[in-house]
Amino acid sequence: MPCIHPTDRIFVAGHLGLVGSALHRELLSRGYSDIVVRRRSELDLRDDAAVARFYAEAQPTVVFVAAARVGGILANLQRGAEFLHDNLQLQNSVIWGAHQAGVRRLIFLGSSCIYPRDAAQPMAETALLTGPLEPSNRAYALAKIAGLELVQTLRQQFGHDYLSVMPTNLYGPGDNFDPNESHVLPGLIRRIVAAKREQQSEVVVFGSGQPRREFLHADDCARAIVDVAERMDAGTLAGSSIGRAGFSHINIGSGDEVSIAEVARCIAELVGYAGRLRFDPSKPDGTPRKLLDCTLLRGLGFRPRIALVDGLRQTIDWYCQMLDQQSALLRR
Numbered sequence: 001m002p003c004i005h006p007t008d009r010i011f012v013a014g015h016l017g018l019v020g021s022a023l024h025r026e027l028l029s030r031g032y033s034d035i036v037v038r039r040r041s042e043l044d045l046r047d048d049a050a051v052a053r054f055y056a057e058a059q060p061t062v063v064f065v066a067a068a069r070v071g072g073i074l075a076n077l078q079r080g081a082e083f084l085h086d087n088l089q090l091q092n093s094v095i096w097g098a099h100q101a102g103v104r105r106l107i108f109l110g111s112s113c114i115y116p117r118d119a120a121q122p123m124a125e126t127a128l129l130t131g132p133l134e135p136s137n138r139a140y141a142l143a144k145i146a147g148l149e150l151v152q153t154l155r156q157q158f159g160h161d162y163l164s165v166m167p168t169n170l171y172g173p174g175d176n177f178d179p180n181e182s183h184v185l186p187g188l189i190r191r192i193v194a195a196k197r198e199q200q201s202e203v204v205v206f207g208s209g210q211p212r213r214e215f216l217h218a219d220d221c222a223r224a225i226v227d228v229a230e231r232m233d234a235g236t237l238a239g240s241s242i243g244r245a246g247f248s249h250i251n252i253g254s255g256d257e258v259s260i261a262e263v264a265r266c267i268a269e270l271v272g273y274a275g276r277l278r279f280d281p282s283k284p285d286g287t288p289r290k291l292l293d294c295t296l297l298r299g300l301g302f303r304p305r306i307a308l309v310d311g312l313r314q315t316i317d318w319y320c321q322m323l324d325q326q327s328a329l330l331r332r
Helices: 018-029 048-058 073-078 080-101 135-158 184-197 218-231 234-238 260-271 308-331
Strands: 010-013 062-065 105-109 161-167 169-171 202-206 215-217 249-252 276-280
Touching: 010 018, 018 169, 018 218, 048 080, 062 080, 062 218, 073 080, 073 135, 080 105, 080 135, 105 135, 105 218, 135 161, 161 218, 161 234, 169 184, 169 218, 169 308, 184 202, 184 260, 184 308, 202 260, 215 218, 215 308, 218 249, 260 276, 260 308
Parallel strands: 010 062, 062 105, 105 161, 161 249, 169 215, 202 276
Antiparallel strands: none
16 A cells, blocks of 8 residues: 555645645645645644644544744744744644554655755755754754654654655745745745836845755645655655665755845846845845755656746746735725
């Protein structure tokens, strides 16, 4: 029997988020029809008792933990305590609750920020805990590392078929464009689109523009996660080079990287903005470079399908349509 099967009842925690919604769509497209979801207003994933009741009532056999409190550098710097507390609470409730409820299969979504700030590039799974973390998102990274460790120790102690995946920087339609919460790509898109529409002469880009990042469309990430869920059980991972080295997570990335300056100029070109991009080195750059080594994932046959320029165009079009719809509603 495959690691997951169309007859499984699957709980997608965080199904309205960027990657959670893409994961929900990918599962449906592959014939998984018994999918359970809950809105935040229906189930607070930080509440142990509420999550336990949910597991008892819904009885999922497979759980994808895509829910998390996330944000860009600014949000992490200003509210690190909340990022640490809320993510620890959520992970403990959902992952430990799955263990107590007898959930057969669980996939936990981490983040590439778990790796040291100055890790050798590309970053292999074995780079975990080999050096200091990037200070600007350390609280969030520590929460994700704790979740990864909980998954690993549950597998080691109880033999559960639980795994973790570590996605790179994700983007796509449905991303968070809030000025206080957004990551780098939606933040750049929001500011550059506003500058184009308001005929501003320049756009300020936080940082020097020199850091290099790897970006993966959320739909490609969802495909990779389901590939792992279908084909990589705990035993197979344990027999891999990563497993033999004592690691239990799988990197998910595109294999390509680009500087912040390059991606900002690409967005400006796609938007049709001809003004100046002014980089502000007084703002934090974050980690100098983040490129994942995805050798294990490539061994499953995964390759991204959506090129960065195409994904950016799609995301910009979606965002502009959303702005136009909001403007139309305000004019009524």
